[in-house]
Amino acid sequence: MSEGETGPEALSARRQAGAAMADGKIVAATEATALLEAVIRPGDRVCIEGDNQKQADCLARALAGCDPARVNGLHMVQSGVVLPEHLDIFEIGIADRLDYSYSGPQGARVARMMGEGSLTVGAVHTYLELFARYFVDLTPQVALVVAVSADRDGNLYTGPNTEDTPTVVEATAFKNGLVVAQVNEIVEKVPRVDIPGDRVHFVVEADKPFYVEPLFTRDPGAVTETQILMAMMALKGIYGEYGVTRLNHGIGFGTAAIELILPTYGERLGLKGKVASHWALNPHPSLIPAVESGWVSQVHCFGSEVGMEAYVGARPDIFFTGPDGSLRSNRAFCQTAGLYACDMFIGSTLQVDLQGNSSTVTTGRVAGFGGAPNMGSDPHGRRHPSPAWLKAAEEASDGTDERLMRRGRKLVVQIVETFAEGMAPTFVEELDAVRLARNAGLDLAPVMIYGDDVTHILTEEGIANLLLCRTAQEREQAIRGVAGYTEIGRGRDRAMVAQLRERGVIRRPEDLGIDVLDADRSLLAARSMKDLVHWSGGLYDPPARFRNW
Amino acid sequence: MSAPTADRAPSWYEASARARLAALLDRASFTEFLGPAARETSPHLPLFDLPRAFDDGIVVGRGTLDDRPVLAAAQEGRFMGGAFGEVHAAKLTGLLRAAAELRPAAVLILFDTGGVRLQEANAGETAISEIMRAIVEVRRAGVPVVGLVGGRAGAYGGGGLIAGTCARLVVSEQGRIAVSGPEVIETNHGVEEFDSKDRALVWRTMGGKHRALTGGADAYAADTAEAFRAAALRLIDRAPAFDLETMRAEQARLEARLERHGTAGDAPDIWSALGVPESGRVSALGDDAFAELLASSGDSHDAR
Amino acid sequence: MTLDEILASLFPDGHDVTVQDGLIAGSGPLAGGRATVIGIADETTLGVDGALRLAGLVLDAAARDDGDPILVLIDSGSQRMRRRDELLGLNEYLAHLAKALFLADTRGHPTVGMIYGHSAAGAFIATALATRVLVGVPGANPTVMDLTSVARVTTLPLERLEELAKDTPVFAPGLDNMVAMGSVRAVLDADAPLAGQVASLLDDLPRFDDRDRLGAERGGRTEAARIADLVVEAARGG
């Protein structure tokens, strides 16, 4: 790439080229493709905003509509590969290289296109890692971002879904890059300035409001007894045991079940005020009963959640909100919070191997990881102690080290059912991710959480505390010992598993004083979406697809 | 709005057919006929490689309601969508024929069905007709037949027609009563006609509140066995006779509905026309508030 | 047979039966009285409006003390699958029509259904199946579920279903299968005058709902009657 394309002259050339389509900074949706054809040069590094939540969908369509003879060879850098257009541009020849983080709904197509060679992936990152590279070696020349509204000066209001916008704009605008924002409406004065207008060069008034996926909404009606049992074990055997106050939850039903039994089972265990009070978490609807029962002190959010706007706005004592009364989310800061300020990450995965490595990549599906590898890693840069952090390290120690030199440990808990739907075993000899990497000739298998970061594996059969394992063999048997009736589980050394259980490395429900038959849906503080609405005082407004009223 | 509490009565919507019956009737009063140990399963499902249930998805038997003898049937909506197969339907037909003969204080039908089981469609469809005729015979014998709708599968297809044959109907917010399912309408006439994924639309078109307001059901119950029990007790003494007078009154009632609401585009238009203030908020109302609203507005529903 | 052929064969001396918006209505001299005729023509679907109109005619006939029969002639689609119909409570309208027919029958107006074309689902239940005795005209093709739809819902291959359909009357479409169910009592002889055939039906009406028994006798529906009897027996005991 020549210097000219990244210098100040390049920016003014791009701005001049785009000015023809604009009235000041404002561009009509119908002119969006013409604008992009004018400001983007072949070979540009382009960031299109979109993650697992909000999407710059109008600009994605506009980009996919560009003439590949004019716009081609792009290197796309983006949090999420989510919309069909995100991949269409590779098939049409507009783009040829991709660095990204998350690709939930498009995971299968990504895998297929990688196989066909129509898509070259630099790497699958964690969000924070990708953001970091925006400032080092993946700085965009053009950023296509999304906001709720803008004024004529380009000041942007992102509403509750601020998410990645400040990070993307920061990396682009201060390095001579051009920023195009799509907004739902142009207003006289924005309710709150989330992005100052001097960092935004063009504003496209979108034809319809941008899309947001309600990714963090879990219908309590679908929580199973097994998930409740696992939630009970988690609360009693981990939250209570370590006194975890600062934490992050994944998005699965297992962690939703934990949120839903805080006001019931958690209360019964006397854990209120002692655990789960400070969160790096999106505004999960399933957390409403815990918030309303006084469990939660504060929550910082990566993004918002569809339908939670009014509720969050009504609880500024808990959530971070702006003077306009709405949530201020920020993915980069919240990821940092999850990495450094939380004592525990607990989340699900699709596959776990005998070393405890996990991945959501399965044959034919490269889903990406989003924030999990970052949340679910032990940060070696952490320097502040906390009881949970120290206790975890103490368990991992054989007692011969100098206590004052002992680095703490973040609790990284994988909460998984031994079989997924269709009897697909969660526990495997070799991760599909390794096979995929071998077949595709990758330098690195797409592992979500490395085994050496994992401290506990929790299944319906019990909790394996890997901190207490002293040898690789113990570790393997501890994992086999909670792997249920999968082949891995049935292949356990029964004697050794019994020994591990005696030592408390493996703990079954009965070892924790939990009767399996008590795991009942009556433990859920909310059993339905409607219950959540009631808990919220009528403020939570679930998307239509989650309603049965 | 009263603050929710963590400990509440079990949900009718979530409960199994057996759990509903046990909670609805007097404690331990229920005796099942042709129970699971009899293993009267569908002879047809194996042809389609489908698993069978020991009771073919319906529980029938006798019990008492406030010490009065009743016959009762409960469909299990989670097995094959509670659909009417040959054996399933025949158990209900038999129960109704017994009722015409034995004249209990009432027959209670706990609906939870998507309609006819399509793997046994001809048998199921014929049986719907047999059940409807049998209900008419029970009603002619002076026994009220009360339908209770609040399960996962609602009362769809032939189940909707059977519900319409009952003398009285109790419905909860979750309960749906209709003939064509949302997906069927969408498949036949497109997503513009009916977006089956828009569940708010599904419920305001077919759901319990709409049916209660427009006279498609006679009582509205909260989602608990207690509430259904109270409503059933209220209704069994107020069931209309099955005669020319009732049918003429129903004709007039349904004609008035067509005349008044035949051009309405959406449920809230109808609710407004019925005098419901702030009809846009009906879906959001809690059970108590809705019951209050229902007491002061809504269409007449005496004749059925 | 077409509707006109059927009407001519039923009422050789003339009738005043007309078809409007796919609904059949009128009357004609039959078996010494004057039969009320209602029905659905041209594979018309049955919605709230049609069901209510037909029910009104049936109730008018039921109110009379003449004991004249009611003929229900059916060549319909299914129920009308529209948002408006469901919004207005189609289940009540269809059930009302069926109840009207049941009522008329109990008030001494024998109801005779005649399926001469297509019919399906809710429209079939609310009309033809709600009569005391239902007969078919050769060529009629009642279809509760067409095999393509069954294939879609069950995800079984169509070829497999077609194979199954050959000897599984319980789900396969067609008149013969409804005869095997016992729901269609008999198939009329298209070459003989219908008037006489219907008159003999009226002379020999089933005294109770014996469709499950017929289904068992004919081997198409072997379980229904037996199961219903077992339940009745259990209810009597104890």
Place this chain on the structure above:
Amino acid sequence: MDRLQFSHETPRALGGGRDQAILGVVASGNLEVLMERVLEPDRCEIEITTPLGGYDAVWEAVIADFVERAAPGGVRISINDGGAQPDTVMLRLLQAARMMEGQS
């Protein structure tokens, strides 16, 4: 449909006063369990109908663990499976056994 049968000896009879219990429902990922107290007190027989073939070893292991845990002597157990995962199977078996152990 696959049919599996297992027969176990048990050290004692299942306690409680109920002759019969039915639990669960045949639905995707679920199953129904019927228990009948009809056998000699040291016998337990299990019959399973399942739409998922090829999991005989899993069933065998689950049933063996259950028999060891609950000692369901005298009980015939019939299962209609809807494709349930092993943990759900175990849960339903334990629930049904608890029901049998209740009052008649």
